[in-house]
Amino acid sequence: MAITEENPGYKWVGTRPVRPDGVEKVTGKARFGADLILPGMLHGKVVRSPHAHARIVSIDTSAAESMEGVKAVITGADFPDLAANGAHPSEIDVANNTIARDKVLYEGHVVAAVAAITREQAEAAAKAVTVTYEVLPHVLTVDEAMADDAPLLHDAMITKGVDPAPEEPSNIASKILHERGDLDQGFGEADSVVEREFTTKPVHQGYIEPHAAVADANTDGRAHIWCSSQGHFQMRAYTATVLGVSPGTLKVTAAEIGGGFGGKTVIYLEPLAVRLSQRAGRPVKLVMDRDEVFRATGPTSGTRIKVKMGVSKDGKITAAEVWMAYEAGAYAGSPVGAAGMTAIACYDIPNFVVEGYDVVCNKPRVAAYRAPGAPMAAFAVESVLDELARNIEMDPIDIRLANAAVEGTQASYGPKFPRIGFVETLEAIKEHPNYTADLGPNQGRGVAAGFWFNAGMMSSATVHINENGTATVVTGSPDIGGSRQSMALMAAEELGIPYESIKPVVADTETVGFNDVTGGSRVTLATGAAVVDACRLIVEDLRGRAAKTWDVEVDQVEWVDGQAQHVDGAQPPLSLNDLAAKSGRTGGPISANASLNSRGVGAGFSTQLCDVEVDPETGVTKVVRYLTAQDAGRAISPDYVEGQMQGGVVQGIGWALNEEYIHDTEGVMENPSFLDYRIPVASDLPMIDCAIVEVPNPAHPYGVRGVGEVGIVPPMAAVGNAIHDAVDVRMTELPMSPIKVLEALNENDG
Amino acid sequence: MKYVAPSSVEEATSLLSSSPSAQVFAGATDVVPQLRSGRTAPEVLVDLKKIKELVEVNSDGDKWTVGAATPTAYLTEDESFSHEFPGLSEAAGLIGSDQIQNRSSLGGNLCNASPAADSVPAMVVNGVRAVVAGPNGTRVLDVSEVVTGPGQTTLDDDEFIVEFEIDKMPNRSGDAYLRMTPRTEMDIAVVGAGARVTLADDGSIEQAVLALGAVAPTVVRIPDAEQALLGSTADEETLNAVAAAASAACNPIDDKRGTVEYRKQVAGVLAKRAVVIAIERAEQRNGSN
Numbered sequence A: 001m002a003i004t005e006e007n008p009g010y011k012w013v014g015t016r017p018v019r020p021d022g023v024e025k026v027t028g029k030a031r032f033g034a035d036l037i038l039p040g041m042l043h044g045k046v047v048r049s050p051h052a053h054a055r056i057v058s059i060d061t062s063a064a065e066s067m068e069g070v071k072a073v074i075t076g077a078d079f080p081d082l083a084a085n086g087a088h089p090s091e092i093d094v095a096n097n098t099i100a101r102d103k104v105l106y107e108g109h110v111v112a113a114v115a116a117i118t119r120e121q122a123e124a125a126a127k128a129v130t131v132t133y134e135v136l137p138h139v140l141t142v143d144e145a146m147a148d149d150a151p152l153l154h155d156a157m158i159t160k161g162v163d164p165a166p167e168e169p170s171n172i173a174s175k176i177l178h179e180r181g182d183l184d185q186g187f188g189e190a191d192s193v194v195e196r197e198f199t200t201k202p203v204h205q206g207y208i209e210p211h212a213a214v215a216d217a218n219t220d221g222r223a224h225i226w227c228s229s230q231g232h233f234q235m236r237a238y239t240a241t242v243l244g245v246s247p248g249t250l251k252v253t254a255a256e257i258g259g260g261f262g263g264k265t266v267i268y269l270e271p272l273a274v275r276l277s278q279r280a281g282r283p284v285k286l287v288m289d290r291d292e293v294f295r296a297t298g299p300t301s302g303t304r305i306k307v308k309m310g311v312s313k314d315g316k317i318t319a320a321e322v323w324m325a326y327e328a329g330a331y332a333g334s335p336v337g338a339a340g341m342t343a344i345a346c347y348d349i350p351n352f353v354v355e356g357y358d359v360v361c362n363k364p365r366v367a368a369y370r371a372p373g374a375p376m377a378a379f380a381v382e383s384v385l386d387e388l389a390r391n392i393e394m395d396p397i398d399i400r401l402a403n404a405a406v407e408g409t410q411a412s413y414g415p416k417f418p419r420i421g422f423v424e425t426l427e428a429i430k431e432h433p434n435y436t437a438d439l440g441p442n443q444g445r446g447v448a449a450g451f452w453f454n455a456g457m458m459s460s461a462t463v464h465i466n467e468n469g470t471a472t473v474v475t476g477s478p479d480i481g482g483s484r485q486s487m488a489l490m491a492a493e494e495l496g497i498p499y500e501s502i503k504p505v506v507a508d509t510e511t512v513g514f515n516d517v518t519g520g521s522r523v524t525l526a527t528g529a530a531v532v533d534a535c536r537l538i539v540e541d542l543r544g545r546a547a548k549t550w551d552v553e554v555d556q557v558e559w560v561d562g563q564a565q566h567v568d569g570a571q572p573p574l575s576l577n578d579l580a581a582k583s584g585r586t587g588g589p590i591s592a593n594a595s596l597n598s599r600g601v602g603a604g605f606s607t608q609l610c611d612v613e614v615d616p617e618t619g620v621t622k623v624v625r626y627l628t629a630q631d632a633g634r635a636i637s638p639d640y641v642e643g644q645m646q647g648g649v650v651q652g653i654g655w656a657l658n659e660e661y662i663h664d665t666e667g668v669m670e671n672p673s674f675l676d677y678r679i680p681v682a683s684d685l686p687m688i689d690c691a692i693v694e695v696p697n698p699a700h701p702y703g704v705r706g707v708g709e710v711g712i713v714p715p716m717a718a719v720g721n722a723i724h725d726a727v728d729v730r731m732t733e734l735p736m737s738p739i740k741v742l743e744a745l746n747e748n749d750g
Numbered sequence B: 001m002k003y004v005a006p007s008s009v010e011e012a013t014s015l016l017s018s019s020p021s022a023q024v025f026a027g028a029t030d031v032v033p034q035l036r037s038g039r040t041a042p043e044v045l046v047d048l049k050k051i052k053e054l055v056e057v058n059s060d061g062d063k064w065t066v067g068a069a070t071p072t073a074y075l076t077e078d079e080s081f082s083h084e085f086p087g088l089s090e091a092a093g094l095i096g097s098d099q100i101q102n103r104s105s106l107g108g109n110l111c112n113a114s115p116a117a118d119s120v121p122a123m124v125v126n127g128v129r130a131v132v133a134g135p136n137g138t139r140v141l142d143v144s145e146v147v148t149g150p151g152q153t154t155l156d157d158d159e160f161i162v163e164f165e166i167d168k169m170p171n172r173s174g175d176a177y178l179r180m181t182p183r184t185e186m187d188i189a190v191v192g193a194g195a196r197v198t199l200a201d202d203g204s205i206e207q208a209v210l211a212l213g214a215v216a217p218t219v220v221r222i223p224d225a226e227q228a229l230l231g232s233t234a235d236e237e238t239l240n241a242v243a244a245a246a247s248a249a250c251n252p253i254d255d256k257r258g259t260v261e262y263r264k265q266v267a268g269v270l271a272k273r274a275v276v277i278a279i280e281r282a283e284q285r286n287g288s289n
């Protein structure tokens, strides 16, 4: 582990204790989204469009309604017409994506839902709902969608970000642009220029747990929802919008979550379950099948990206020109904005233009996926940089060092970087034995780097001291990557009591203050800071109580190792246990709340080193060695930090080699199962070696930056660059499947 | 839907004869996904695993018999079987995962009649025979005679396979099976290639059988490659001829798992490699073992 700043003597922060949710999970007791069973509960089933693009002419639910066991059937007409109510366009999109009103925009788009006593009855009733469609021509890729005579998904879509605004509608939702310096001059100064075009396919987050929701509606208009999500406050807000009710009428309890990676920050089933429950007067459970997860949730964008970059002989990047188009799926909102901001953010480049387009097409609406937008852009930029380094015969780490953003660099997307650790990640790779390990025949080595902002946003925490001096740490951030352990470690450090004495819990929307979603790698940073704040309030309170007990001024009391100590030792110390036992006589229960807007984010950087072996006769690429170096700021829980680093890499390797949405010409997904949508299995991978770099974030009490996302940014380019090193083919299309690699090898031979 | 678990072959055949929409199953690793997806809807499901002779592996002096419903894990775990038929054992060991192999059977793999079934090319090159029971007693078929196309077999609705007979591996013989999948596990063959060779005393090839999976509606033999190998020592030129013959023997389709071009090219590569491995194994297999 590369530690750039010594651990300042923490007792708990930085240790690797047993995870607090471990026992429940390994004994099967943890309750995930689909596990809840309520008395009288009905089973729901959703009816989905078989067409990629069609007008709904009519929906006949009468046959389904009269079937045995059926208690409710709903369609888009059972929801308020937000457009007519003047709602914000983004809210209308959320509603229409939840259940179509007049047009279906992708295969799998919801058109109706039923609830019945058994799942079989619900499935039969769903089949009996008759929908008459007028099939419309569809567009599946950015190329098709941007073509001049392309059929339109939304008749009134006028491209934003273009001045003057276009008069004609199109499938381009918006344009983004970042510029600096003078491109012509920059390319004029270059000794080597490389220009390449890249394409990537939509890929799914691939969480193992399918979406599930249970709703129990009351006759007074209130409802309770249990669901697996990355943010139950967000689920509450979206569901309230779609139902046209006040968020306060909904209570949402977060189930344990079996993976999200960004894909569970949005709603699909919750409003349907509530409406079905209202109509039926009984609780309703909706659970997606895997093929529904693929057809109608996630994925992230397919893209086309062009990159032109120039370097001088000494390795300085003189100019960069990036053009990119990102599929948004059915509704505006691809991550092209973030892609534009991150594409070249690792480097200090004097002249650049980054231009991007958010393009709708007849595929499921994209959802966030780990560092949304950044990985595809990095695949393109880092591949071109690799080629430039080769052209000028420079080491791939050295060329990145020569251009690396450092503290004070004006980031390509605007602000000046505060303290960051990109250079340290590059150095960590260079110092690692993998960097000089021998390569066998048909093996090659690739380097790539990546940047992600990391988010801050709003969090709340409550800390209760129990009567025996143990503590309950309550937050509203669903734990998708080990945050409960990190909360407990920081609380143990602050309170000076053992980690085992702390129970971290995730409470429902009525039991703790507001928390934004678990996303943007923000929870250990922002919710962690709220926990630290609350613990510090507790310590203040405890010092006051000790001062009262001893009849001294509070400044005579210090909090050390979980006990109040008199500065001069004039009194025997009072432990947290002593104080808790006496709380009734010193002011009542000991408890504190903290709510905050994050005080500042810490940007994350990752540099990765990949060794592959390519079978030159079959095109199969095997990853034989992999090292990831990432700046965590401070690794509160090194086990989980490594887990995040490795998880990001593994998903990136899947994206690089095999994962892709395959659609037939009618726009129907052909591979909606884990058999043909190939996420890596354990035997596909070597152990992913981790070098945790710790360059503390000045805006967090322990220096945390957030680690969940940036790890997925470099892998596609790292793998592609390694393939090039191994067999001398430059792969510009994802996935770099055996078929494509063999085609490229054949072309080289021919 | 009704579930029945007969305890004898006779009971099973009479059940099948009396219920037209009945389907047998062994591990159900194909049957259950097909039921779930709505592709099949039999009225009666007949569990073959409760019939003793269908779930055992035996060897006498000249041959092995493998019960048709025996979990394929038995074949990979039985040391003497896998030592004698490493290719067939490896093919069985490629099916799905450990969990799948604790259920999946050779009978199911064959009768599901997927062009990509892994054990089938390995059974074909080893000349495996299927003992089929029906209302009028049993008949014996070569494995290569069972499947006629995707999902289609020559068995009647009231017939099922009881066991497979495999003649002992002769001296100086060896088998091999290789498959190409994008993933290392939990995947379906894009191309599969089985080979079995017997060497003469001088080391030249006396007998060769090659079969490909996943490149045509059924497993295909490669007579031209077999011919090219006879009498040779599998030098580079011969192996290239094997590869060319394998590519030519393919009649594949373009689908989400592979292209025609890719399947043809890689069929040649795997056929060649399988032959090389089979020869190495044959060289090691002489009188003493």
Ligand SMILES: Cc1cc2nc3c(=O)[nH]c(=O)nc-3n(C[C@H](O)[C@H](O)[C@H](O)COP(=O)(O)OP(=O)(O)OC[C@H]3O[C@@H](n4cnc5c(N)ncnc54)[C@H](O)[C@@H]3O)c2cc1C
Pocket (backbone or CB within 6 Å): B023, B024, B025, B026, B027, B028, B029, B030, B031, B032, B033, B048, B068, B069, B094, B095, B096, B097, B100, B103, B104, B105, B106, B107, B108, B109, B110, B111, B112, B116, B117, B118, B119, B155, B159, B160, B161, B162, B186, B187, B188, B189
């Ligand atoms: C996750 C997963 C991974 C898989 N991976 C692979 C793989 O890598 N390679 C591969 O080849 N297959 C794979 N399969 C498919 C399947 O596991 C194999 O085909 C397996 O050998 C089937 O055996 P079974 O006993 O489970 O068959 P069943 O599902 O029980 O039966 C399959 C078919 O054969 C018929 N049948 C079964 N036994 C008999 C009999 N004795 N006589 C006549 N008909 C019979 C049944 O009626 C049915 O039509 C996979 C399946 C899954 C679910």
